[in-house]
Amino acid sequence: MVLLLLFIVWETVAIKSGVPDWLLPTPTKIFYEGFDGWSNFYPHLLSTIQLSLLGFALGLLIGLLTAILLHLLPFIRESIYPLLIISQNIPIIVLAPLLVIWFGFGLLPKMIVITLVCFFPITVAALDGFKQTSNELKHYMIMAGASNKQLFWKLELPYALPSLFSGLKISATYSVMGAVISEWLGAKEGIGVYMTLASSSFRTDRVFVAIFAIVTLSLLYFSIIVLIERWLVRWQLKGAKWK
Template sequence: MKYYLKFALFMVVLLVIWEVLVKVLNVDSYTLPAPSAIVQAFFTGYPDYKSDLVPTVLLVLEGLFMSVVFGIVMAVTLHLIPTVEPYIYPLLIMSQNVPVIVVAPLLVIWFGFGLLPKLIVITLVCFFPVTVSLLEGFKSVDQDLRKYMLISGATRLQIFTKLEWPGSMPFLFNGLKIAGTYSVMGAIISEWLGTDKGLGKFMIISQRAFQVDNVFVAIVWIIIFALVIFGVIRLLEKMTVRWKHD
């Protein structure tokens, strides 16, 4: 609790400094609005952007689900079939070195303006932490327990389901926390490809109209969504991996 209290106090100090500097230096609102102006736009402009919130939330959840499934499948495949790892793992690393903003227009050309290219963008952004973390978890299980199970006649599938998979849960949730926070950013980038509703569209429209306060409003909502997802994943971790916290 003290940790979050210190952070809250630190943020208050930063916002006060921001507010004072904007007023003292007489910075134009279309260059950098004051926090008070952003808060005002956050509440007074809610009727204008409320219809953009739900589409972004749904896109984040769908993209995160697809990313988690793909990441887990890749990690399990590379672990259970180690002969394919030298061929597949470098491709996974390469996928993280290609700027998503460059690939995104190509996805529109290949798959159109529907939901699929948006989900692919989010998956490209989010799956890698899940895959890497889970692979590390598989390799970090107690080797003595593995040897004991082999001596006891356990099959490869039994070792995986009884030892490796449960033992890798803390690593999986570490990857999920990273992927969860990245998923919101991935959703916003995917909405820049073209959409009727969403915070990404609201942000672009605000930029073109030089409504910088609304751009910051969108950023605030992005932060809120990311924090909520992180909190939910952490709660699920405490409920699932109770032995770690005990």
């Protein structure tokens, strides 16, 4: 209802004020362009979906492995963790041209961009989750003769799942943004390419079509992660209801 009200206000203000379409098109014209130009936009959308999912999967793998390594080896965490923070202070827009110089216009620099955007929230969330493990249960399992491997897989990792999914939600939405930025490095297809072409030709309606597509993809990824979380972390939801 809030979005519908926003579109109504937007439509009314744009029409009453006489703002030209190239400056601020109405939502009606944006949606019309989306439907009318769907055949041209669809390949770009599909390319971004494939790129974002591949980059997100790679970021998830690297982020989770990094978190496990830093958790199991605390002496490494003290030296590596500051470097992870520094990696997030480097603007991706500034780093992107360097990646093109170093690795060319292929898939590798695009994957590096998306991975840099995605892995950090997953790593931090997983590390925080590992720290939230119940000391009482941990002490009980040690008393029962559990090995370090059993402690990790049967106690620490399950306790970290709620925090891990919080990081996954952030990374899933960031993956779309990272894919669009990576497409500015010289891709042939993608929402980033579509947006660049539309902006250079003053087709503001197409720029908004690309923006709406990015927002929709981010919300879709977020919703999928929420559904997976509800399926995998059912024990936490049941415990919350019981309390």
